[in-house]
Amino acid sequence: MTNTEPATVGPIVAPVPLPAPLRILDADEYGRAIDAAREAGRRDGVGWKTAEEMAAAALVAAGLFPPPPDAEELEAECCTALSVAWEAEAVDPHSLGEWNQCGDEPGHDGDDHDNGEFAWSDGMPGTVPARTAEGG
Numbered sequence: 182m183t184n185t186e187p188a189t190v191g192p193i194v195a196p197v198p199l200p201a202p203l204r205i206l207d208a209d210e211y212g213r214a215i216d217a218a219r220e221a222g223r224r225d226g227v228g229w230k231t232a233e234e235m236a237a238a239a240l241v242a243a244g245l246f247p248p249p250p251d252a253e254e255l256e257a258e259c260c261t262a263l264s265v266a267w268e269a270e271a272v273d274p275h276s277l278g279e280w281n282q283c284g285d286e287p288g289h290d291g292d293d294h295d296n297g298e299f300a301w302s303d304g305m306p307g308t309v310p311a312r313t314a315e316g317g
């Protein structure tokens with residue numbers, strides 16, 4: 182199975198947008214929000230991890246979702262398709278805003294992905310297709 186189109190190879194592929202007014206922040210926006218929360222936490226004696234979790238929860242509550250994880254944060258032995266849990270009425274509150282990686286083998290057939298907890302298809306809002314280049 183060879184893919185001659187280089188379009189999906191390489192660095193981060195932008196996620197399919199969420200229905201407005203929900204939005205997936207880019208890494209820069211998200212980083213600034215987290216840095217601001219850490220700084221505010223530092224002034225008030227709140228640990229950075231706690232400050233970060235509070236900021237993330239607040240952003241998601243406002244409809245602003247975190248960017249997809251970097252390639253090096255993904256499970257190397259699994260398909261790299263991703264989906265963010267964004268439907269508040271469909272997921273448990275603790276999962277909201279979490280990115281899910283497909284649990285199937287890399288390069289599997291079809292556009293459907295599943296990790297046992299979440300199932301999705303390429304092109305759905307809040308998804309990132311699998312990368313076709315699996316480096317070493």
Ligand SMILES: [Zn+2]
Pocket residue numbers: 260261262283284285289293294295311
């Ligand atoms: Zn998959």
